[in-house]
Amino acid sequence: MDFQKLVLHRYSTRSYKPDEIPAESLNAVLEAGRLAPTAANRQAFRIMVLRTKGAADRLLEIYRAEWFVQPPVVLAVVSLPRESWVRRDGKNYSDVDAAIVMDHMILAAADLGLGTCWIGAFDPDKAKTNLSLPDEAVPVAFTPLGYPADEPTAKKRKSLDDLVLYDRWK
Numbered sequence: 524m525d526f527q528k529l530v531l532h533r534y535s536t537r538s539y540k541p542d543e544i545p546a547e548s549l550n551a552v553l554e555a556g557r558l559a560p561t562a563a564n565r566q567a568f569r570i571m572v573l574r575t576k577g578a579a580d581r582l583l584e585i586y587r588a589e590w591f592v593q594p595p596v597v598l599a600v601v602s603l604p605r606e607s608w609v610r611r612d613g614k615n616y617s618d619v620d621a622a623i624v625m626d627h628m629i630l631a632a633a634d635l636g637l638g639t640c641w642i643g644a645f646d647p648d649k650a651k652t653n654l655s656l657p658d659e660a661v662p663v664a665f666t667p668l669g670y671p672a673d674e675p676t677a678k679k680r681k682s683l684d685d686l687v688l689y690d691r692w693k
């Protein structure tokens with residue numbers, strides 16, 4: 524899909540069909556995440572593919588919304604801050620890297636007709652325990668992944684005039 528159409532077409536899907544995702548499509552989504560840029564190319568992240576079948580209760584403890592477990596798969600991006608690039612002033616880029624990975628996957632999914640919804644409001648403690656994460660791993664973002672059972676609504680965004688500044692913060 525043309526890139527401008529793709530970014531317009533992508534929306535947060537909050538209702539999913541239970542239909543299976545073809546292996547090639549899942550792989551294409553994961554590949555888009557793998558190829559995402561990361562600071563200093565550290566690639567300090569892991570993508571977890573969480574199969575919802577038989578795991579709904581465990582996943583719903585992480586994020587309590589019926590639609591979270593409607594599709595066959597939930598993806599999680601987990602960062603490894605100890606391996607991430609750190610700027611001279613101490614800023615660790617692990618969250619930024621993980622966000623880019625998730626965004627690549629979300630756009631790749633939209634290109635394949637798959638729905639996603641970025642989930643930030645999950646329970647990080649439940650994520651750590653229910654997914655058996657090691658101490659150094661930080662869950663950053665989740666998304667269900669599956670065929671949409673809803674329709675997009677009109678995008679509500681600020682105008683470019685509200686969002687863009689040229690040369691100086693006036």
Ligand SMILES: Cc1cc2nc3c(=O)[nH]c(=O)nc-3n(C[C@H](O)[C@H](O)[C@H](O)COP(=O)(O)O)c2cc1C
Nearest residue numbers: 533534535536537640641642643644645676678679
């Ligand atoms: C970092 C981030 C966290 C988000 N967390 C949640 C969430 O926990 N639950 C949810 O339903 N939507 C969540 N969203 C989706 C936003 O509400 C949605 O992207 C925004 O309203 C714009 O709508 P659109 O994605 O349909 O264009 C999140 C989006 C981002 C980027």
